Amino acid sequence: MSDTTERTTRVPDEGPIEQLSEEERRTRRWERRRSAARSARRVLARSGLQGTIRGRLASLDAAGEVYDLDESVDVYGNGVVEALERKVAGLLGTEAAAFFPTGTMAQQVALRCWAGRSGNPAVALHALGHPEVHERDAFSRVSGLRPVQLTGEPRQPTAQEVRDCPEPFGALMLELPLRDAGYLLPSWEELNELVEAARERDAVVHFDGARLWESTVHFGRPLDEIAGLADSVYVSFYKSLDGFGGAALAGPATLVEEAKTWRHRYGGQVFQQFPTALSALLGLERELPRLPEYVRHARVVAAALREALAEAGLPWSRVHPEVPHTNEFQVWLPYDADVVAEAAIRTAEETGTLLFGRAWDGTVPGLARTEVDVRASGLEWSAEDVRAAVADFVVRLREEAGRVHG
Structure with a gap:
């Protein structure tokens, strides 16, 4: 599972998503998630993959600190x-x-x-x-x-x-x-x-x-x-x-x-x-000196996620491993990947908080898996912030599940 497996060919925004091909749906969702990541006020991780060419070039402005540019x-x-x-x-x-x-x-x-x-x-x-x-x-x-x-x-x-x-x-x-x-x-x-x-x-x-x-x-x-x-x-x-x-x-x-x-x-x-x-x-x-801090905070985020998902009354959920070994870990939910992906993107678009910023894998029908990455921007999240984001997400998850299966 990788964001790079989703095609980046431009797909027109008009028309119901149900009328699009599977590839077109993936492409549209990839674009929406990328747009949501750029505009979200709160994210657990910001990476260059989500940025613009201008932004990536600007990131080299400080290169003189690490090498003689002359x-x-x-x-x-x-x-x-x-x-x-x-x-x-x-x-x-x-x-x-x-x-x-x-x-x-x-x-x-x-x-x-x-x-x-x-x-x-x-x-x-x-x-x-x-x-x-x-x-x-x-x-x-x-x-x-x-x-x-x-x-x-x-x-x-x-x-x-x-x-x-x-x-x-x-x-x-x-x-x-x-x-x-x-x-x-x-x-x-x-x-x-x-x-x-x-x-x-x-x-x-x-x-x-x-x-x-x-x-x-x-x-x-x-x-x-x-x-x-x-x-x-x-x-x-x-x-x-x-x-x-x-x-x-x-x-x-x-x-x-x-x-x-x-x-x-x-x-x-x-x-x-x-x-x-x-x-x-x-x-x-x-980044290298900060990675230990990211790993330690990922454990705080994972614990809050696990507790909030359990308290939300979902049939079941899993954060794996329960105590992350690095600053990245998996989240599993008992829904089709398309349902969860739409709920995650809607939450970001409507609340300005992006809890799940990566693609959802649906290899097994009825199961969705994603990866959570905690970096510098994630250090600003408290456990309570995570709980609030989970609550907003679950509301939309139930709405999407009801729309699909209702």
Whole structure:
């Protein structure tokens, strides 16, 4: 489930929504939700995805605080890009790091390099991992890798599952946190056991750490200690840090040097990337220090949501996990996704408060699932504010359910 799966083709506003195709309905709802997010007085998170081109360009006005803007522009990965790579390597405690235009490319390259060194192209990973769900079989179709699924359960894999895997694998890939299971992390002890189990199998360990930045509160450890458990780590610059895009692969200098060769072969040696690199440096400067605060407040928001939904008298509801591991978590409701999505957007349009700002997944009929993200704007919400927003939302949810089923 992702906002980016909803089409952004312009759909005329006239005409009843019932007369539109499914794709047109999704597009119209995406536009309404984006408009509601821009105009809402209160939101739990504001991200660049909801902004305008003018606003995103304006966000670089402060770039002089993180890099000398009188330096020459980057050409094929030097200058500001190299500065960003050094910054990431220092934060994660690795010998080196390489900038990539996408995380999909970064992880394929990393695991391809490890496969070449180990002689084994099999990668053990979770069935809900990003490469299995969101990358159109890129591992096998592009990079000659062979995914081996450890489990499909909506939880992190266990060390015993790693030990019991019925075939050899060259690398263990762990997504931290596991987004599609509810942004779940193992405990620190469980993570160490997973890594040790992989070592027992003579496998390297790679962290899909797109949102690893958010994990320090749950683990109670600094970033470099967490990353130090793995042989290589990928991190994203736009998911947690609100950069324009981009990713980094961090690890041993020899691996990173080889990865840069493959980056060129994969078409990732982009001519100039200074806007993206500058936005990443700003994210590391401004957002990274605040992520622990977002995580702690997400727990306040989640508790208030859970209590208010239960008190509202709905058949049932679920906040998952009950105590969020990061500043993002899931909410489940017993209604069709279209009904809940319309109620959420109406609430924002009519009250100026956007409680649920992301798309609703309706893969299972009669069940709707969304994700809640708490960032700087969410820190202004008290538990009582959350309760009031839930009350407004439930009124419209019942109205929409009655309209559809009445």
